[in-house]
Amino acid sequence: MTIMTVDDSASIRAAVSFTLEGAGYQTLEAADGEDALRKLTSGVRLVLTDLNMPRLDGIELVKRIRAHPGYRGLPIVLLTTESQEGKKQAARAAGATGWIVKPFRPEQLLAVVRKVLG
Amino acid sequence: MRDHHANAYREEAAELIAGLETSLLELERSPADMDLVGTVFRALHTIKGSGAMFGFDAVAAFTHEIESAFDLVREGKLGVTRELINATLAARDYIKALLEGGGQTGRGEEILRNLRDLVGNGAAAPGVPETPVDAPVETPLPEGVPVTYRVRFTPSAGCLLNGANPLLLLRELAGLGECTVTARREKLPALGEMDPELCYLGWDLVLTTGRGMDAIRDVFIFVEGDAEVQVQVADSGLDSQVKRLGDILVDRGDVSAQQVEAALDRRPRTGELLVQAKLVGREHVESALAEQEHVREVRERQERADIMSSIRVPAGKLDSLVNIVGELVTVRARLTQLAATSGDPEMVFVAEEVERLTEKLRDNTMNIRMLPIGATFSRFRRLVRDLSRELGKEVELDMEGGDTELDKTVIERLSDPLVHLIRNSLDHGIEPPDVRESRGKLRQGRIRLSAVHSGTSVVIRIADDGAGLNAAAIRARAVERGLASPDASLTEEQIFAFILEPGFSTAGQITGVSGRGVGMDVVKRSIEALRGSLQIASAGGQGTTITLRLPLTLAIIDGLLVRVGDAAFVLPLSNILECIELGPRDLRRAQGRNIVWVRNQMVGCVPLRDAFGIGGDAPPLQHAVIAETSHGKYGFVVDVVVGDHQTVIKPLSGLYRRVQAISGATILGDGAVALIVDVDKLAAIALHEEAAHCARRQPA
Numbered sequence: 001m002t003i004m005t006v007d008d009s010a011s012i013r014a015a016v017s018f019t020l021e022g023a024g025y026q027t028l029e030a031a032d033g034e035d036a037l038r039k040l041t042s043g044v045r046l047v048l049t050d051l052n053m054p055r056l057d058g059i060e061l062v063k064r065i066r067a068h069p070g071y072r073g074l075p076i077v078l079l080t081t082e083s084q085e086g087k088k089q090a091a092r093a094a095g096a097t098g099w100i101v102k103p104f105r106p107e108q109l110l111a112v113v114r115k116v117l118g
Numbered sequence: 119m120r121d122h123h124a125n126a127y128r129e130e131a132a133e134l135i136a137g138l139e140t141s142l143l144e145l146e147r148s149p150a151d152m153d154l155v156g157t158v159f160r161a162l163h164t165i166k167g168s169g170a171m172f173g174f175d176a177v178a179a180f181t182h183e184i185e186s187a188f189d190l191v192r193e194g195k196l197g198v199t200r201e202l203i204n205a206t207l208a209a210r211d212y213i214k215a216l217l218e219g220g221g222q223t224g225r226g227e228e229i230l231r232n233l234r235d236l237v238g239n240g241a242a243a244p245g246v247p248e249t250p251v252d253a254p255v256e257t258p259l260p261e262g263v264p265v266t267y268r269v270r271f272t273p274s275a276g277c278l279l280n281g282a283n284p285l286l287l288l289r290e291l292a293g294l295g296e297c298t299v300t301a302r303r304e305k306l307p308a309l310g311e312m313d314p315e316l317c318y319l320g321w322d323l324v325l326t327t328g329r330g331m332d333a334i335r336d337v338f339i340f341v342e343g344d345a346e347v348q349v350q351v352a353d354s355g356l357d358s359q360v361k362r363l364g365d366i367l368v369d370r371g372d373v374s375a376q377q378v379e380a381a382l383d384r385r386p387r388t389g390e391l392l393v394q395a396k397l398v399g400r401e402h403v404e405s406a407l408a409e410q411e412h413v414r415e416v417r418e419r420q421e422r423a424d425i426m427s428s429i430r431v432p433a434g435k436l437d438s439l440v441n442i443v444g445e446l447v448t449v450r451a452r453l454t455q456l457a458a459t460s461g462d463p464e465m466v467f468v469a470e471e472v473e474r475l476t477e478k479l480r481d482n483t484m485n486i487r488m489l490p491i492g493a494t495f496s497r498f499r500r501l502v503r504d505l506s507r508e509l510g511k512e513v514e515l516d517m518e519g520g521d522t523e524l525d526k527t528v529i530e531r532l533s534d535p536l537v538h539l540i541r542n543s544l545d546h547g548i549e550p551p552d553v554r555e556s557r558g559k560l561r562q563g564r565i566r567l568s569a570v571h572s573g574t575s576v577v578i579r580i581a582d583d584g585a586g587l588n589a590a591a592i593r594a595r596a597v598e599r600g601l602a603s604p605d606a607s608l609t610e611e612q613i614f615a616f617i618l619e620p621g622f623s624t625a626g627q628i629t630g631v632s633g634r635g636v637g638m639d640v641v642k643r644s645i646e647a648l649r650g651s652l653q654i655a656s657a658g659g660q661g662t663t664i665t666l667r668l669p670l671t672l673a674i675i676d677g678l679l680v681r682v683g684d685a686a687f688v689l690p691l692s693n694i695l696e697c698i699e700l701g702p703r704d705l706r707r708a709q710g711r712n713i714v715w716v717r718n719q720m721v722g723c724v725p726l727r728d729a730f731g732i733g734g735d736a737p738p739l740q741h742a743v744i745a746e747t748s749h750g751k752y753g754f755v756v757d758v759v760v761g762d763h764q765t766v767i768k769p770l771s772g773l774y775r776r777v778q779a780i781s782g783a784t785i786l787g788d789g790a791v792a793l794i795v796d797v798d799k800l801a802a803i804a805l806h807e808e809a810a811h812c813a814r815r816q817p818a
Contacts, residue, residue, distance in 0.1 A: 008160065008164060009130060009164040009167070009168045010126070010130050011123055011126040011127040011129075011130045011168050011171075011172065012164075012167070012168050012171060014123055014126055015123040015126075015171060015172070018123070052159070052160050052163050052164075053160070054156070054157070054160060066279065066280075072279050072315065073278055073279065073281055073315075074281055075281035075282075075283075076281055081163070081166070081167050081170075092280075092343070092344075095279060095280045095281070096280065096281075097280050097281035097282055097340060098339070098340035099340075102167045102170060102171060103167070103170035103171040103178075104171070115286070115290065115340070116281070116283075116286070116340070117286075118283065118285075118286040118289065
């Protein structure tokens with residue numbers, strides 16, 4: 001099962017992938033929304049995305065993914081910070097499935113992933 | 119996540135900070151460039167967000183305020199001025215200093231004060247970013263009293279399009295406790311009109327859980343606003359009666375109380391009646407019936423469980439019961455003997471029946487005293503956690519076989535030795551994380567605690583993957599202390615056994631071993647007092663395993679009754695391999711050692727007649743009882759082997775405390791006393807005498 005992590009911070013991507021791989025998931029990384037759309041395949045079962053990113057930000061990414069008929073039900077979880085409450089609402093309206101508040105601990109990340117993927 | 123990636127973060131942040139300087143200088147030249155503002159904001163945002171992730175709290179807290187200021191700039195509420203650029207550049211330098219391990223708090227405060235003045239009081243939220251509160255965590259909540267809840271979950275039609283999966287939510291709810299689910303299908307259209315991407319179903323759940331309402335609400339955290347969720351208490355177990363169907367429907371708001379009463383005036387069955395009256399749909403009634411059934415079942419089960427549940431008995435009562443059973447076992451032996459000599463078949467029959475019942479009674483009584491060792495094991499989690507933190511080590515404790523049962527007394531007396539062994543493993547076995555890494559091991563060490571039944575004993579292992587014992591160093595130390603001769607050929611096991619000698623460990627210079635033996639002699643003594651044994655195995659660099667073998671119970675053992683002259687002895691049956699006859703020439707003496715040949719194998723021998731100074735001549739035909747001791751196979755020479763004997767162990771009085779090789783006494787059927795032989799001790803004494811003999815023969 002492949003999970004895509006979209007974040008412009010390489011260290012966050014590495015940390016998230018490290019945790020996910022430790023739990024037996026396969027991972028894919030993208031540095032921003034455009035990169036994510038380029039790399040997205042039907043093998044990806046979950047997208048974890050940051051909100052603030054250069055080129056294409058998190059909300060726009062959610063909208064674009066939802067607009068694509070093949071990915072309408074794909075779970076998308078936001079990696080947000082506590083100061084982005086308003087953004088969270090906007091992202092939910094755009095069709096995000098859930099969120100994780102940064103900073104998070106590995107077990108919190110895995111709890112959310114399991115909640116969304118079952 | 120923190121340790122592994124902290125360095126990666128530091129590098130990334132250094133790059134961002136370098137970029138930040140360039141962006142800020144460009145921004146000074148073209149203050150209206152919103153792309154540049156975005157770049158600055160993102161850099162700050164990443165430094166803050168990732169910093170908090172990897173434990174750079176000071177960096178995160180400081181950067182948070184700068185980020186807030188640029189958020190205002192982004193929203194057009196704050197203009198880009200030379201002062202703002204100056205303040206931000208100063209902040210950037212301060213962040214850099216913080217990352218490099220410097221940075222004085224005073225300076226940081228000053229920069230922030232400056233910035234707040236620019237932004238206008240209160241515009242930039244001061245203070246540390248709050249800790250997240252709404253991230254669901256899988257920490258097992260304490261189980262409270264189970265309460266039955268009624269959950270009505272109606273997802274919005276479009277919920278599937280947001281990647282939500284109601285099925286997973288239902289499964290998560292079911293994981294909280296006992297759950298009955300009824301689907302509400304009333305909105306389901308005809309197949310032709312159905313849009314496969316929409317959700318038409320709703321669910322009524324009846325859930326009995328001790329985790330509380332918040333746990334249920336947490337399940338729905340991601341669909342809030344996207345689904346209608348009602349959670350109510352359906353049955354807290356306080357009402358004496360299970361609710362009637364009509365009441366449930368009223369509680370749920372499906373029908374009003376008046377409507378139910380009015381309908382009830384015309385009797386058939388409530389549900390049928392309400393449906394016929396079209397007050398509620400059939401689905402609602404079915405769902406309510408399911409709840410009623412659920413609550414009834416849960417209650418019935420609890421009532422049954424209450425009746426069957428355990429009774430607490432003071433341990434003293436149990437002890438006296440065991441004593442009485444012990445006496446009974448003794449009397450039973452006498453009865454059997456009397457019956458046999460009387461030759462009365464009726465009497466023999468009764469004696470056999472009493473024997474059977476006594477054994478059952480004994481087994482059952484012993485069973486009552488058995489407790490799982492898990493409770494003792496789980497106490498060690500905290501010990502390992504605290505101690506590893508104190509020592510700066512990373513250690514994980516694995517436990518296995520916690521349900522293995524042992525006699526209560528054994529468990530109680532086992533706790534201290536186990537604490538000692540685990541401390542040793544942590545302190546002296548497992549290496550510090552950096553050392554482990556340099557040796558190609560995982561940073562995190564592992565201690566494995568396991569218990570397993572093996573025949574009439576329980577085997578407990580404490581295994582670590584630490585540095586292991588240094589056999590050469592221990593041997594050298596043993597020679598130095600005169601415990602072994604320099605040229606003795608010793609097995610590894612024999613060498614490791616030296617750390618069990620009193621005071622052996624004071625050898626500070628033996629790296630990786632020193633301290634291993636602190637009090638190991640005490641551990642050994644406690645284990646032996648439980649009639650158990652202790653073995654050490656270790657592979658250099660790969661870890662150490664301590665194996666404890668303990669009897670299931672202390673009070674009664676199966677033994678072999680033997681006689682030497684007039685004296686009777688009992689040897690523990692669990693050690694005995696076989697009995698062989700000895701002719702006058704079979705017993706030999708060589709090199710200060712008694713030996714017999716058993717199927718072409720030489721076995722050391724201890725004649726009990728000599729060992730216990732019993733007078734009289736040995737009969738021409740003797741017997742050797744071959745037993746497995748902790749010092750290898752040994753034969754114990756006796757006059758007569760009488761046979762199996764179930765033995766109630768009576769401790770010897772304090773007067774005899776110093777008598778070696780006798781672990782207790784027992785009363786025989788005829789009232790005579792037999793001593794219980796400690797075969798391990800006896801073998802050890804023989805080994806010692808043999809060594810002394812060799813030493814005399816070979817002067818240095």
